[in-house]
Amino acid sequence: MKIAVIGGTGLIGSQVVKNLTAAGHEAVPHSKSTGVDIISGQGLDEAVAGADVVVNLTNSPTFDEASPAFFQTSMDNLLAAARKSSVGHVVILSIVGTDQVPELDYYRAKALQENLLAAGTIPYSIVRATQFMDFMDAVLSWTADDSTVRLPATPIQPIASKDVAAAVAEVAAGAPLNGIRNIAGPDIFTLDELGRITLTHKGDHRTIVTDPTAGMFAVVKGDVLTDKNAHLAPTRYIDWLS
Helix, strand or coil: CEEEEECCCCHHHHHHHHHHHHCCCEEEEECHHHCCCCCCCCCHHHHHCCCCEEEECCCCCCCCCCHHHHHHHHHHHHHHHHHHCCCCEEEEEEECCHHHCCCCHHHHHHHHHHHHHHCCCCCEEEEEECCEHHHHHHHHHHCECCCEEEECCCEECCECHHHHHHHHHHHHHCCCCCCEEEEECCCCEEHHHHHHHHHHHHCCCCEEEECCCCCHHHHCCCCCCCCCCCEECCCCHHHHHC
16 A cells, blocks of 8 residues: 555654555655645645555644644544545544643643544544653653752653554555554553652663652652553553663
8 A cells, every 4th residue: 555654753653654564565755854744734635645645643743722723724624635635544543542641731632632633534543652661761861959859759651662663554455444442551650659760771770759649740649651451552652661
């Protein structure tokens, strides 16, 4: 199949393109660097022309109140281009629990993106992933000083980006789900526990302080960012660290 991967040069997109190409598909990466702008619409019609499947892996540049507008505009443009080219399957990557954390602008924005796709006329698939292992350093930096890192005890089920890319590629090459597939890492940690494991592995002697008010994940209630019934990926966090 010919598969257009919008956002195909990023962390997940580049690996999705590689996986699809290895499986024998014609996977074409598109991004601003290749002349495709999903917000202005520049190059978008040309990018999806002739594609059997479109995978949208673009992301809002911010996690704040501007993010819903990004996903509204980007999905409106993408779906219009896909309809024009009679694309048979549109795939997006979302987040496990995105509809359960309305306190976060970005999660509301991702839920909006899902709803826009599901309400359209094109067969679709939504892959929801748990938190990426690759983002742990950024999470630690949000609430850190010279001696401590403050983290809440939010349950987290980290997944490796390579496992996310493998799942997205598999779904893109298959029949449309017209629904959601949840994918997750094999192990569940509390975020403060994951912080301690990470700092110990790195030889970082700062102290992790459990603080229920610290950082973006402080507003998360319960274990909505985990899913024991998801399709479980093989890579364990401690192995990924090594």
